[in-house]
Amino acid sequence: ETGVTQTPRHLVMGMTNKKSLKCEQHLGHNAMYWYKQSAKKPLELMFVYSLEERVENNSVPSRFSPECPNSSHLFLHLHTLQPEDSALYLCASSRTRNYEQYFGPGTRLTVT
Amino acid sequence: KQEVTQIPAALSVPEGENLVLNCSFTDSAIYNLQWFRQDPGKGLTSLLLIQSSQREQTSGRLNASLDKSSGRSTLYIAASQPGDSATYLCAVNKVRDEKLTFGTGTRLTIIP
Numbered sequence: 001e002t003g004v005t006q007t008p009r010h011l012v013m014g015m016t017n018k019k020s021l022k023c024e025q026h027l028g029h030n031a032m033y034w035y036k037q038s039a040k041k042p043l044e045l046m047f048v049y050s051l052e053e054r055v056e057n058n059s060v061p062s063r064f065s066p067e068c069p070n071s072s073h074l075f076l077h078l079h080t081l082q083p084e085d086s087a088l089y090l091c092a093s094s095r096t097r098n099y100e101q102y103f104g105p106g107t108r109l110t111v112t
Numbered sequence: 113k114q115e116v117t118q119i120p121a122a123l124s125v126p127e128g129e130n131l132v133l134n135c136s137f138t139d140s141a142i143y144n145l146q147w148f149r150q151d152p153g154k155g156l157t158s159l160l161l162i163q164s165s166q167r168e169q170t171s172g173r174l175n176a177s178l179d180k181s182s183g184r185s186t187l188y189i190a191a192s193q194p195g196d197s198a199t200y201l202c203a204v205n206k207v208r209d210e211k212l213t214f215g216t217g218t219r220l221t222i223i224p
Contacts, residue, residue: 004155042116043201043214056211090155098143098205101212103156 003027004104006091012110013081021076021107023091031097032074034066037088037106049074050097081111114139114206118215125192126223133187133218135202140180146212147176147187148201156201160187192222 003026013019025032034046048056049068063085065077074091088108092101115138125131135145144163148156160169160176162185168177175188185202199219203212 006155040216042216043203043212045211048211058211088153092156100146100158100161102158103148105155106153108153 004091004093004102006089006104006107008107009105010108010110012112013078014112015081015083017081018077018079020078021089021091021109023074023076023104025072025074025091025093025102025104027093027095027102029093029095029102030071031094031099032068032071033092033094033101034074034076035090035092035103037090039087043090046076048097055097078109081109083111085109086111114204114213116202116204116213116215118200118202118218120218121216122219122221124221124223127192127194129192130188130190131192131220133189133200133220135185135187135215137183137185137204137213139206140183141206142180143205145176145178145185145202145204147174147185148203150199150201150217152199159200189220194222194224196220197222 005024007022031050036044045058046060047066052068067075088106090106091104094101117136146161147159150156162169162178173190178185199217201217203214
């Protein structure tokens with residue numbers, strides 16, 4: 001079991017729903033990340049937070065909205081998603097940017 | 113733009129054999145390279161991280177090498193076991209970019 005937890009582990013939502021993914025790290029790290037993993041595609045970095053400040057937004061559609069209230073918690077708020085947004089969403093943390101990243105188990109999202 | 117390639121996409125070997133997984137990257141200006149393991153439907157587990165100034169790292173039966181000038185890394189697994197079956201991903205962290213760029217992975221199956 002890693003020091004990074006994610007909830008929920010599975011989520012099915014309609015295109016008009018609003019939901020949030022939660023990530024929590026217990027490692028005392030200062031940087032947190034959201035990644036998207038789609039079938040047969042490399043992991044795509046979505047957002048980076050360092051010391052609770054967003055430092056990277058990798059051209060992600062506005063229907064994905066991150067929030068980092070403190071260095072231990074990271075949220076991904078979802079609204080009006082599309083079926084192609086169905087994927088495994090992974091959270092990671094590292095001591096600071098450029099250090100080894102530790103990943104959570106992911107949230108399997110299905111948009112119907 | 114950094115591109116990371118892992119070949120083959122899938123590999124099956126009998127239990128007990130030694131094996132090598134390959135990773136190549138197009139831009140040699142990297143800060144570090146990280147090898148991960150991913151079990152089906154799960155998050156990533158960090159295996160080894162090699163800094164750009166290092167040639168190799170070892171952890172138990174795993175040995176990762178880095179040849180930055182040629183843009184290559186290998187992950188050597190000794191005396192393979194069925195529990196080693198997983199997808200293995202490599203990722204590079206580019207200097208001044210601070211983003212991990214992932215390959216698509218090699219799906220390894222160890223046959224008992």
